[in-house]
Amino acid sequence: QETIKVGVLHSLSGTMAISETTLKDTVLFMVQEQNAKGGVLGKKLEAVVVDPASNWPLFAEKARELLAKDKVAVVFGCWTSVSRKSVLPVFKELNGLLFYPVQYEGEESERNVFYTGAAPNQQAIPAVDYLMENEGVERWVLAGTDYVYPRTTNKILEAYLKSKGVKEEDIMINYTPFGHSDWQTIVADIKKFGSAGKKTAVVSTINGDANVPFYKELGNQGIKATDIPVVAFSVGEEELAGIDTKPLVGHLAAWNYFQSVDTPENKAFIEKWRAYTKNDKRVTNDPMEATVIGFNMWVKAVEKAGTTDPDAVIDALIGVAVPNLSGGFSAMMPNHHITKPVLIGEIKDDGQFDIVEQTPGLIVAQEWSPYLEGSKDLIADWRSPMSCGNFNVKTGKCGGAGQ
């Protein structure tokens, strides 16, 4: 029987396996669920799993293999921005379809890619707003791993904070290498920066493995959330599962979904997920939800288009809305990003988040940040006739800020 192939392009080995393996499982889970519902267009779905092994050139190779050899109808994949950048040309060349489920730095909108994770304005900015309003934070440490997502996010945040009247000397920016494990000096510096008499918070874009030693050091040096709260954009339930969270209670994270979201949809989802993984402690997290949303959107769009033909599906996807797990509907916007609620959670001692704030409505992604010089005039709209990822509203032309 003919099937529709679904590519899964997540690292199962190497440094990123830690985060990405769960997303592979999620796609497999969704495929099984969908097949149980009878598949799509009357055909069963078949997942094709490859392991790009946290190796960026291998991502490109595997993407090509999925599209050219396996002829998959859609690919769910990538975590880091560089992996996405690496496969982008392949998807454009072979006219494939990629769903990217991770929060990222924005500044991109491609015809072949659908971004179901958060853009900076769907995560970073609301988090900073929360700290300013609710905790009276006046002094900011922007700590990140030295790569594009933290750099860009911090650029945006810096501009945003300044626009809110925060002074230069009240912002400290610190970058560390990937996998940084000795945080003694930096945590001490944060402590020092925080003792200037103004309420201080840390905005962390620290990535992956480096978080555990960072939080352990925070705990060891006795920095409590009541003194200097840390709000992180890359720390979710999965990451916390590896840390003793007792000393971290009260530190924050901003996401579009938490496992602790109290809705019937979420409850049902967690239950099925745990049944599927045969692990009643298995956690869920934000990129998983983004994967689920992306998957459901794709199914819906395929059914709407009546075909898996990429061009048709790409057109059909815009405007598709599916329920998210926090009780609303997320919709695919013309910029290929989705609308999301923003949730702020405080870490609890059981490794879950206590949701302390939720935006009243859904936020529309600003794929081009208004706070960056190069992109403030750009918008993306993939509907015809504009059909452009970088339309300049000033010049009225597609193709960036070009003269």
Added chain:
Amino acid sequence: MPAAGTGPEGGSTEALTEALLYLDGVTVTFDGFRALNALSFTVDPGEMRAVIGPNGAGKTTMMDVITGKTRPDKGDVFFNSGTTDLTKLDETEIATLGIGRKFQKPTVFESHTVLDNLRLALKGQRAALANIFRKETAFERERIDEIFETIKLTEHRGRLGGNLSHGQKQWLEIGMLLAQDPKLLLVDEPVAGMTDAETAQTAELLREINANGHSVVVVEHDMTFVRDLGVRVMCLHEGSVLAEGTLDQVSANERVIEVYLGR
């Protein structure tokens, strides 16, 4: 009792001496242990000199100093009538000046054939880039064949150096030394592990080399061999010269008998 009575006191570099090799007051210590102790002697152009001395007397260390492997703590080492200060040069420069050496433990290029071992040693171009395009000349080929005759390894020429027996390696190394055609040959225990007949041949060979105008310093414990050489003998002990003269003179020396020859 250094041979060169006119040793200069440090530093001056004009022609100090007629000697080809000139050592004065050379001292070498290893972690406080004096391996060479104010050693002084000279080797004249065209001279062959045998060096004997107890195990640990410093004979090999002396060669290390001359060839630049070990830097002396104190003292002068000059070459070519005092024009060249060897302590300021490295092994390669010293080798290029024309000082060749055979090691106590035979060292050949183990994964090269015997033939290539000789080719590499053969006097000639040493610059890296020039050697990329180097072609072997007929003259060189002949010279190698000659050496093979001398060291009797012709039938082993295609074998890897590493697969030779101990004695064969000794011969090969002597051959390599010949190929280098140095002004001064430093030969450390060439006949160790050779049969008596081979020992005699080696003595003959060294004499021949010497006759062709090369200076030779040879270290050996085999008295028969030293006698066969028939040259001036110098006995080292505790890092300095204990006795010097003909073999008969030296071996009559009470101290030499006591520390070296035994009764």
Added chain:
Amino acid sequence: MLEVHDINLFYGAAQALRGVSLKAEAGKVTCVLGRNGVGKTSLMRAIVGQAPVAKGSIRFEGQDITTMAPSERARRGIAFVPQGREIFPLLTVAENLQTGFAPLKRADRSIPDDVFSLFPVLDSMMRRRGGDLSGGQQQQLAIGRALTMRPKVLVLDEPTEGIQPSIIKDIGNAIRYLRSKGDMAIVLVEQYFDFAKELADHFIVMERGAVVMSGDGAALEDPDVRNRIAV
């Protein structure tokens, strides 16, 4: 005590030993003579187990040890002074000697006085690293190390190589002394003919990997032997 019977040995495709046999008895010195590259060292390595034999057998005290591991042979009493000395370069002289304790019972673990009376220089250099010694000193150390094992068979591969004459005499005396004790068999490879002649109770002469002559010590006077080795 030790009996080598008709062994063959190969290095890759090259044959180094062809049907070699040899006997060593307690209180006797067996000399192996021959020119360079005839296979003397190969024979010794076969005896101590460092090179596997392709054919034939080696028996020690009536037991077949042909395929026994070198360490087991050593533990049974075969000690080896190899050509090239093979001192442990980074161990001190004392530690080098102590490596010979392995076959001994804890109570017996001491360095025999003989070692220091034979080679006084070792006593003064106990703390120096073996690798720093001069060639001759290393040779002495290698013999001392073997004696520390209190062996029943002592295998010496060209022990006079690089040794000063007085110590060669000492080594000769030492071998004689060990022989006189009557409980040790000694296998000696030697190129230094006069030295061998003085010590040998038995001898074999090898050529191209095979035994071409053998006899007891007196037969070494035969000029034929000298010729075999000389040419």
Added chain:
Amino acid sequence: MATLFHAGRASAQDISEPLAQLTQDNYGATESALGALALSGNPAATGIVSALAGGKLVYSTSLPRHLFIQGDKGLLDPVSLEPVADPGPVKPVRVNNRVRRAIEAANGAMSLTSPDAAKRLDAAAAVLRSRDEAALPALETALAKEAEPRVKSAMTLARSAIIIGKEGVPPEMRIKAIELVGAEGNQDALAVLRSVPNDAIPEVKEAAAKEIAGIERNLAMWGVAQNVWYGLSLGSVLLLAAIGLAITFGVMGVINMAHGEMVMLGAYTTFVVQEAIRTYNPALFDVSLIIAIPLAFLFTGLIGVIIERTVIRFLYGRPLETLLATWGISLILQQAIRTIFGPTNREVGAPSWMSGNFEIGQLAITSGRLWIIVFAMLVFVALLAVLRLTRIGLEMRAVTQNRRMAASMGIRTNWVDAMTFGLGSGIAGMAGVALSQIDNVSPNLGQGYIIDSFLVVVFGGVGNLWGTLVGAMSLGIANKLLEPYAGAVLGKIALLVIVILFIQKRPRGLFALKGRSIEA
């Protein structure tokens, strides 16, 4: 016991309004309710505040809302603590950072007169941290009654801290307070001194500026010591990571790319031990690491022996091929752990004696790091003793220097090889126990240390254990002295460049083995 707050307001005892606020489940309301409770002097206030802190304060969701304390056997009335009839579904009053801070302040204010001196001390510290002006009257009352000198000085400090930032304090009083706080000389004092209001008179500002400058000078000095301490701590981590490699690579000459995985296995052993303890006997948790250390040693040592017997032993004399094989082994081990334990981090907790921190002068020392330094030193000394003083140590060195000859000396080289590799691996495993305290316990753990480990061993001088020690410590300290100036990334780059240049000067490392056998 009634902890009374002698504010002397008429309506002091009436807390119905704050109680109603608490049922609104709004952080702002909760915070202001807490303030009111603290000031109310109502005997029930302490109980309510601590119930809130413990997540035991609940409210009924059906209107009108009522507040209860969740007791062991059911709901209690918050004031009378009498059991109440079932009010239907309840929800806990939620707490966020802001509320937590308010709780701390309230607790502080309320326990300033506790009969327990330790509690009073904590309370004074809490007030010092919050610098809540509202607490001033209570503080002064408490201060008047205080007899314990330590508590008294803490309270005086807290009082001064409040005074410094408070509006409308007479300048002399403020200056005195500034001097008092300034004498503390620490980071917290700086924070307090910087809170002098902008509109204070110049004399006051000057006094503060003087104290600040003094403290900063003082702190800068301590800062160097602090960095050295960080360096030692990083150095001990490097030492632990490298020391097993100093055996397998330094002594045996095996280019052991699987070394990091041995460290990882040690860390997972710790995880398994803690899991077992959590399941079977949680009381043992504090000694979990003590149990894990020998187990990790034995387990990874055993794995090491197996690897040696099945692979490495065929590769002696071919050191470069060990690189290929151990690389393969490291891939297999990583994936094996990933398959068994999953790809994500595993939680390894810190026993209480390894948590927390203390100060010596202005030197902040975290207990965990201190123990790691101690542990690294112990391991180092033990290993040195084994290699130098024991028979097996001698045999190990002999075998690795000349395997063939060692065999001919009667040394059972197979056994010694297996033991040596096992020892090196076992030590790596023990290092894993320590590293589980500061780093991820994930399949990638080992990869993060392998480069540094080789760097340390080589920098120190291969084959020299002291070199490994000094190498680790000097790299650690250099790194931490560079980091404040260059930042973490550039600092690390600078360090690598320094090592490269250093090796030019000493081509065989810091503690180079010298001598003929090496140079030949």
Added chain:
Amino acid sequence: MNTTDTRPPALLGTSGLIFVGILVAAAILVPVLNLLTSPDTALHVPTYVVSLLGKYLCYALLALSVDLIWGYVGILSLGQGAFFALGGYAMGMYLMRQIGTRGVYGDPVLPDFMVFLNWKELPWFWYGFDMFPFAAVMVVLAPGALALVFGWFAFRSRVTGVYLSIITQAMTFALLLAFFRNDMGFGGNNGLTDFKDILGFNIQADGTRAALFALSALALILGYVLCRFLVRSHFGKVLIAIRDAETRVRFTGYRAENYKLVAFVASAMLAGVAGALYVPQVGIINPSEFSPANSIEIIVWVAVGGRGTLVGAALGAVLVNYAKTYFTSGILAPYWLFMLGGLFVAVTLFLPKGIIGTFYEWRDRRNPPPDEAGEPIAEPRPAE
């Protein structure tokens, strides 16, 4: 008496001829079968296979460059990836500049990553990369210069063995960290990507891909012939001698450090060329190419194929990478590290000299080479 071989020995041995033959055939056939056959026929080589093969060939050239210094000089460089990456970056910078206004921000000069990090002008070290000849020169010059400086210091100071290995690793690690930094101006972690065209040809067009493949094959052939020529020359014999007994070489009057330096620089340049050909075929160059693990992997390829055999190095690179491609897809994907790790262990245990090395040994045992020094034997011998 003619005991010395007078014939100049053939530049390529039998295996070399086979190797070059296969490459020539591939360089012609693969593009032809890709471009001129219809996709439905059995003979058709799909484009993605072409790029894949092209990538393997670049790796093979890289492996060759490692074998030159490891197999023949005994320099175990754990930083070879750095030279590869530098070559790659040089090419990447050219490709980046070719994008012109087609970047997302449409800036005619600045690459996208500079625009969104608010760079105002092109850093000086980007000048010239809009010209292909300049970039092409930099492809060999940048890695060559680094190797020259690094090697000049290290070889003069007589840093050898593991010490050299570890400082090469430190070098590539330092470069990794440096290139990760966005402030460096090389695109940080994301590196350089989204290339449009090369020398005016669309980089994604089948024809361009086929041409790049053929070029890679050609580069590999030339690289092989060059290495082969080098190691068989007198120069090469000195290299092997240095590998076995460096001190002895010095005493023989050769400046060992110069020989090493020439070989090291040549090897770095080869690696740079490999990197430059790799980037347009893979479509991205980013700092992970500098990661020490990558460099170790290169060593592993060489060891698998057979150190000191040149052909083996290339073969090892292709085989290991094919295994990687193969194992990372399909049902084996979750277990591929077991396969690859197991492969490495198995090779060391059962093919101790690597695939080609073991083959040579087997051939020589069956058919011992004449007792004559015709065929130079760079037989890989353990360094000790």
